[in-house]
Amino acid sequence: MxxxxxxxxxxxxxxxxxxxxxxxxxxxxxxxxxxxxxxxxxxxxxxxxxxxxxxxxxxxxxxxxxxxxxxxxxxxxxxxxxxxxxxxxxxxxxxxxxxxxxxxxxxxxxxxxxxxxxxxxxxxxxxxxxxxxxxxxxxxxxxxxxxxxxxxxxxxxxxxxxxxxxxxxxxxxxxxxxxxxxxxxxxxxxxxxxxxxxxxxxxxxxxxxxxxxxxxxxxxxxxxxxxxxxxxxxxxxxxxxxxxxxxxxxxxxxxxxxxxxxxxxxxxxxxxxxxxxxxxxxxxxxxxxxxxxxxxxxxxxxxxxxxxxxxxxxxxxxxxxxxxxxxxxxxxxxxxxxxxxxxAGMELLPDEAPAEPLSFDASLEFKGISFAYETNKAHEVLHDVNVRIQKGDVIGIKGASGAGKTTFVDILLGLLQPSSGSILIDGTALTKQNLQSWLKKLSYVPQAAYLLDESIRLNVAFGVPEDKIDDAQIQTVLKESMLSDYVDSLPARENTVVGERGVQMSGGQRQRLSIARALYTNPEVIIFDEATSALDESTEKEIMESIDRLIGHKTLIIIAHRLSTLKKCNKIFEVKDGTVSVSEQT
Missing domain, CATH: 1.20.1560.10 (ABC transporter type 1, transmembrane domain)
Structure with missing residues (x-):
């Protein structure tokens, strides 16, 4: 003993x-x-x-x-x-x-x-x-x-x-x-x-x-x-x-x-x-x-x-x-x-490992992608998904609640690893080694933007040390997101503190700020995950005008319930019963 x-x-x-x-x-x-x-x-x-x-x-x-x-x-x-x-x-x-x-x-x-x-x-x-x-x-x-x-x-x-x-x-x-x-x-x-x-x-x-x-x-x-x-x-x-x-x-x-x-x-x-x-x-x-x-x-x-x-x-x-x-x-x-x-014994953290280069000049492809959550492996949320997105496409994703739309996007973002299949970027498989290079090409606009209890400037730059913020880029993206008039009307302008979770801003202003944040890094691909679903029709229309201005300059992937939100998309992915069907739009 x-x-x-x-x-x-x-x-x-x-x-x-x-x-x-x-x-x-x-x-x-x-x-x-x-x-x-x-x-x-x-x-x-x-x-x-x-x-x-x-x-x-x-x-x-x-x-x-x-x-x-x-x-x-x-x-x-x-x-x-x-x-x-x-x-x-x-x-x-x-x-x-x-x-x-x-x-x-x-x-x-x-x-x-x-x-x-x-x-x-x-x-x-x-x-x-x-x-x-x-x-x-x-x-x-x-x-x-x-x-x-x-x-x-x-x-x-x-x-x-x-x-x-x-x-x-x-x-x-x-x-x-x-x-x-x-x-x-x-x-x-x-x-x-x-x-x-x-x-x-x-x-x-x-x-x-x-x-x-x-x-x-x-x-x-x-x-x-x-x-x-x-x-x-x-x-x-x-x-x-x-x-x-x-x-x-x-x-x-x-x-x-x-x-x-x-x-x-x-x-x-x-x-x-x-x-x-x-x-x-x-x-x-x-x-x-x-x-x-x-x-x-x-x-x-x-x-x-x-x-x-x-x-x-x-x-x-x-x-x-x-x-x-x-x-x-x-x-x-x-x-x-x-x-x-x-x-104890922590492995090398991802941001400390050199990322393998990855280019996106032509297309990205879901090839035989299937996915099931750990809590219910018997049920596949996505099954044998095969779709291709060309660079410059405006993709609309629709489907009933719980159909797997967000899961599809989370796999694209590298947040979830598919149970089988692979994502190909210009023919190169997306792996842990090149994931950081891929993420640098992406921006994500969620339904409910997470805002810091900081200034508009710090929220747009999000995670960039204050002394390294590009203020010229801040002004550019505020204009592109149609937020500059609102910011200019504030006494402290972009240094105005938005409050915890942006409580001092309207829903539309928060979403515009989220879009400005997405544009700050000048990404090649922007994903809008039901970014307008919580807004009224008038505000949604204004936000969609900001998004429409990006067509031809970025590859856009838009998840939405309202079909009117997807009318400018050239392709529609419908997620249903774990599969994804593709239809063209003109």
């Missing part, structure tokens, strides 16, 4: 070590060495209390001691009063130095923790953003948000616990050396008592703590979900007067979370209470038994007991901290494991 616990501890440390990059590993080792030095300094600070107490009780005897005589002679100390003052100032100076060093060490540790937290959080997010689209279909966004933010916080707690354990282990080690030299009997009794009660957090409290920690993490995800739903659906919530329902759902989820939070709090601190009770009781009983048995307390023994009491007090704090740190580590084990899975 003990060996299994030791093996598990090494496994946990291995995961922690796997999370650290080269820079963080070096910093961790250096800080650990600084902690060891701090533990030595802490022990030395306690040990000097023994000569200090002796200086107060028997200064003459201490002045004649072998280790004090050279100092007395060097500093020419003549009187006991001067000697007591000398020892007192020495002890004060040592404690000032010790605590200044501790402040510096805490700064190093704090900087390491926060830097590591930022690294873990941003790297997990980066790893998610480079996952295939199917990953986001299969995973709840609240759980992913919990992993990005909550697990990074958990890692910081683990680091705090790790440094605390290192500090405590070395303080305990050095302090017990001092105690065994000072009073072997008392030290042995204290050590045996401490070892006995330290088994409590490992074998008794460990399993329920880990269980509570796992449940606490799961409920964090539920709370994230209800809070996210409340904000994302606020318009419908207000209109349908469901504020109380969503507030109550969040309250109930948080109430369940609090049950596990309290359990973690109580169990996490319980072992510290047990350690303090047992160790203090053992120490008092050993001293009491020595006195009752007739052993007189000499001045030297009083001095020893004073120093011993200070050291024992430090040890009690250390043991309590060790127990608490161990319990915190158990609680955050799930977060550590989750972060390790996302970070």
């Amino acid at each position: 003990i060996f299994h616990k030791i093996k598990s501890a090494f496994s946990v440390f291995g995961q922690f070590w796997g999370i650290l990059s080269g820079k963080f590993r070096l910093q961790f080792v250096l800080i650990s060495l600084a902690i060891v030095a701090g533990a030595l300094l802490e022990t030395f600070a306690v040990s000097v209390l023994l000569p200090f107490i002796q200086a107060l009780l028997t200064p003459e005897e201490l002045m004649r001691s072998s280790y004090m005589r050279p100092l007395v002679a060097f500093f020419r100390i003549k009187t006991t009063g001067s000697f007591v003052l000398f020892v007192s100032l020495g002890v004060v100076a040592l404690y000032v130095v010790k605590n200044l060093y501790q402040v510096l060490s805490n700064y190093w540790q704090g900087k390491f923790r926060t830097n590591l937290q930022g690294y873990v959080s941003s790297t997990i997010l980066k790893s998610y953003l480079h996952r295939p689209y199917s990953f986001f279909i299969a995973n709840n966004s609240s759980a992913l948000l919990r992993n990005v933010i909550g697990d990074a916080n958990g890692i910081m707690t683990c680091v705090i616990s790790m440094f605390s354990v290192i500090t405590t282990v070395f303080i305990v080690f050095f302090m017990f050396i001092f105690l065994f030299v000072t009073n072997f009997t008392l030290a042995l009794g204290l050590l045996l008592s401490a070892l006995l009660v330290l088994l409590v957090p490992v074998f008794v409290l460990g399993p329920p703590l880990r269980d509570a920690g796992d449940n606490l993490r799961a409920m964090d995800s539920v709370c994230y979900k209800y809070c996210s739903q409340a904000f994302q659906g606020i318009k419908e919530i207000i209109v349908s007067h469901k504020e109380s329902f969503f507030a109550e759902e969040y309250r109930k989820a948080y109430k369940k979370k609090n049950v596990y939070d309290v359990k973690v709090c109580v169990l996490g601190r319980l072992s510290a209470n047990i350690i303090e009770t047992v160790c203090i009781s053992a120490l008092i009983l050993i001293v009491a038994i020595s006195v009752v048995s007739g052993k007189a307390l000499s001045e030297a023994m009083v001095a020893e007991l004073g120093a011993f009491a200070m050291a024992a007090f430090k040890l009690l704090i250390a043991f309590s901290g060790l127990s608490t740190s161990f319990n915190d580590f158990i609680v955050q084990y799930a977060a550590l494991s989750s972060a390790y899975e996302h970070l």
Whole structure:
């Protein structure tokens, strides 16, 4: 059982070590060495209390001691009063130095923790953003948000616990050396008592703590979900007067979370209470038994007991901290494991791999394309699709809801991988190696444009660093999307902040902004995924005028329900029962 616990501890440390990059590993080792030095300094600070107490009780005897005589002679100390003052100032100076060093060490540790937290959080997010689209279909966004933010916080707690354990282990080690030299009997009794009660957090409290920690993490995800739903659906919530329902759902989820939070709090601190009770009781009983048995307390023994009491007090704090740190580590084990899975052994990210060149001068072709979602592999959404799109075509895609129109486009965008078949661009198969080259030729306008809570300028450039934005291109695409008159009417013009999800703009203005964004990269192919279906007829007509101006300059693929939207298309793809039929239009 003990060996299994030791093996598990090494496994946990291995995961922690796997999370650290080269820079963080070096910093961790250096800080650990600084902690060891701090533990030595802490022990030395306690040990000097023994000569200090002796200086107060028997200064003459201490002045004649072998280790004090050279100092007395060097500093020419003549009187006991001067000697007591000398020892007192020495002890004060040592404690000032010790605590200044501790402040510096805490700064190093704090900087390491926060830097590591930022690294873990941003790297997990980066790893998610480079996952295939199917990953986001299969995973709840609240759980992913919990992993990005909550697990990074958990890692910081683990680091705090790790440094605390290192500090405590070395303080305990050095302090017990001092105690065994000072009073072997008392030290042995204290050590045996401490070892006995330290088994409590490992074998008794460990399993329920880990269980509570796992449940606490799961409920964090539920709370994230209800809070996210409340904000994302606020318009419908207000209109349908469901504020109380969503507030109550969040309250109930948080109430369940609090049950596990309290359990973690109580169990996490319980072992510290047990350690303090047992160790203090053992120490008092050993001293009491020595006195009752007739052993007189000499001045030297009083001095020893004073120093011993200070050291024992430090040890009690250390043991309590060790127990608490161990319990915190158990609680955050799930977060550590989750972060390790996302970070350790990460493969080369797609944007770091050189993309193979790919040209689009003639046509793109769906050749024998079939697709089924992982959740229902028996049902093929698309089956043996064979269609060709010539460069410059204006393709209209129609079909009933759920027929597979968006799936068709998602495969074209490389978001979904076909179950069978291939996409050919000028006869070259679309692969992971050339996908980035293909995506650079595409732009996508969805039904509901995702707008940043930023300026119009930043929304059009979307993802381009502010100092690298081409403002001339911004003005060009605002005109092409027929948005320039609206922008010019604003006091801050293109620097106007649109609000979260563009709430300060009308539906038509948001769609024009989305078209401007699509045009900013000067793509060869633009896909409109029911971009006008949520608009009224008048606004749709205005948006279609913007789209019609692109005919002859771009290859356009337009998904729409209204046939009037597709009247300018030269080909119509009808998606029905998993197949795609093609008809020409003049």
